[in-house]
Amino acid sequence: PYDGPSAVEIARKRAEFLSPSLFHFYSKPLNIVEGKKQYLYDEHGRRYLDAFAGIATVCCGHTHPDIIDAITAQANRLQHSTVLYLNHAIADFAEALAAKMPGDLKVVFFTNSGTEANELAIMMARLYTGSHDIISLRNSYHGNASGTMGATAQKNWKFNVVQSGVHHAVNPDPYRGAFGPDGEKYARDVKEIIEFGTTGHVAGFISEAIQGVGGIVEVAPGYLPLAYDAVRKAGGLCIADEVQVGFARVGSHFWGFETHGVIPDIVTMAKGIGNGIPLGAVVTTPEIAQVLTRRSYFNTFGGNPLCTAGGLAVLKVLDRERLQENAFIVGAYLKDRLRGLQEKHQIIGDVRGAGFMLGVELVTDRQLKTPAKDEICQAMEHMKDMGVLVGKGGFYGNVFRITPPLCFTKEDADFFVDVMDIALSKL
Ligand code: PMP
Numbered sequence: 001p002y003d004g005p006s007a008v009e010i011a012r013k014r015a016e017f018l019s020p021s022l023f024h025f026y027s028k029p030l031n032i033v034e035g036k037k038q039y040l041y042d043e044h045g046r047r048y049l050d051a052f053a054g055i056a057t058v059c060c061g062h063t064h065p066d067i068i069d070a071i072t073a074q075a076n077r078l079q080h081s082t083v084l085y086l087n088h089a090i091a092d093f094a095e096a097l098a099a100k101m102p103g104d105l106k107v108v109f110f111t112n113s114g115t116e117a118n119e120l121a122i123m124m125a126r127l128y129t130g131s132h133d134i135i136s137l138r139n140s141y142h143g144n145a146s147g148t149m150g151a152t153a154q155k156n157w158k159f160n161v162v163q164s165g166v167h168h169a170v171n172p173d174p175y176r177g178a179f180g181p182d183g184e185k186y187a188r189d190v191k192e193i194i195e196f197g198t199t200g201h202v203a204g205f206i207s208e209a210i211q212g213v214g215g216i217v218e219v220a221p222g223y224l225p226l227a228y229d230a231v232r233k234a235g236g237l238c239i240a241d242e243v244q245v246g247f248a249r250v251g252s253h254f255w256g257f258e259t260h261g262v263i264p265d266i267v268t269m270a271k272g273i274g275n276g277i278p279l280g281a282v283v284t285t286p287e288i289a290q291v292l293t294r295r296s297y298f299n300t301f302g303g304n305p306l307c308t309a310g311g312l313a314v315l316k317v318l319d320r321e322r323l324q325e326n327a328f329i330v331g332a333y334l335k336d337r338l339r340g341l342q343e344k345h346q347i348i349g350d351v352r353g354a355g356f357m358l359g360v361e362l363v364t365d366r367q368l369k370t371p372a373k374d375e376i377c378q379a380m381e382h383m384k385d386m387g388v389l390v391g392k393g394g395f396y397g398n399v400f401r402i403t404p405p406l407c408f409t410k411e412d413a414d415f416f417v418d419v420m421d422i423a424l425s426k427l
Pocket of ligand 1: 055112113114115116118141142143144208212213241242243244270271
């Protein structure tokens with residue numbers, strides 16, 4: 001049993017000593033003290049089904065014993081910075097990660113977060129092309145340092161950093177976008193940004209395959225191949241931000257970009273890569289990687305042995321437990337059941353996503369698509385009271401984000417949908 005400080009005590013310390021900008025989802029914040037597989041436990045030992053997984057972070061389930069063993073063994077052996085000496089942990093993980101990549105994507109740079117990975121990717125694109133302009137999508141989230149905050153296009157996450165050389169393209173959003181699911185029409189905007197807003201040369205284009213923070217928006221089919229084409233014609237590199245969508249989450253493929261039939265020039269990742277430990281990576285081609293030899297590039301903890309030993313264990317667990325297949329099968333089942341719920345509840349405007357990256361958008365009027373902002377908060381509270389934790393996001397904050405650990409079962413999916421059904425009925 002837990003004998004640490006209570007939720008009230010922690011909340012008091014947090015209010016006094018931590019950032020005043022921190023927020024939480026529930027009227028009474030939860031004190032989560034333990035996690036196992038797809039479950040989290042609060043200070044009273046109450047169990048919650050975790051359908052958010054720390055923002056799509058825990059892919060193999062909480063405290064997976066194999067991953068804990070790998071990290072503990074490495075911690076007992078050696079902990080130090082990455083670059084000065086040889087160590088097998090970083091090399092082994094880089095090799096295993098490269099094996100998951102298509103084409104010529106086989107050089108790995110390790111970082112500590114998704115933000116760092118995207119900052120590095122953007123810098124490499126600028127160095128490689130000698131151009132400055134970056135195109136990203138409206139409603140995207142790419143990080144919280146100045147370059148990535150510039151590329152992020154949702155005002156909720158922006159401070160007044162100098163946003164230099166970033167253009168935000170019309171979001172290829174099949175539900176709310178002006179062109180519906182017509183990827184080709186949205187891609188024209190990328191061409192026009194290049195034509196009207198740049199010298200005709202760009203550094204690159206960055207996009208998620210399914211926007212996570214943006215509310216599980218699946219980039220319209222046909223969009224990415226055409227956008228990539230336009231960007232490459234302007235000399236730019238194409239960056240896939242796989243921080244949330246990557247690592248087997250979409251089920252049908254290991255990476256989100258693969259569902260669009262494109263091969264990026266640079267791929268960035270974080271979150272799921274470490275199953276909860278701080279780790280990120282940039283993977284690119286040997287040719288593009290060369291740009292960083294012009295100077296020294298150094299990251300003290302990027303790829304440290306503890307995190308890379310954990311990362312390698314994550315890849316092994318994903319393979320051995322066939323978690324991608326589980327995300328495919330159970331994810332499709334869950335989406336199907338959510339579609340059933342949509343027939344029953346008028347408030348569900350849209351059900352979307354793939355595998356275990358699913359979204360349910362709540363609207364008070366299906367024609368006008370009026371965001372049901374208060375209702376979603378009430379529903380989340382009811383769901384929490386019934387033992388289910390889910391995420392929320394989207395520009396209007398009215399989209400349930402369902403991104404459970406990939407070991408989520410069919411029974412969990414049924415329980416989840418039944419609980420959501422009751423919560424929506426109570427509104
Ligand atoms: N890219 C995407 C798609 C993300 O969802 C996030 C985090 N929400 C980031 C980048 C930034 O990652 P981090 O918080 O690890 O810096």
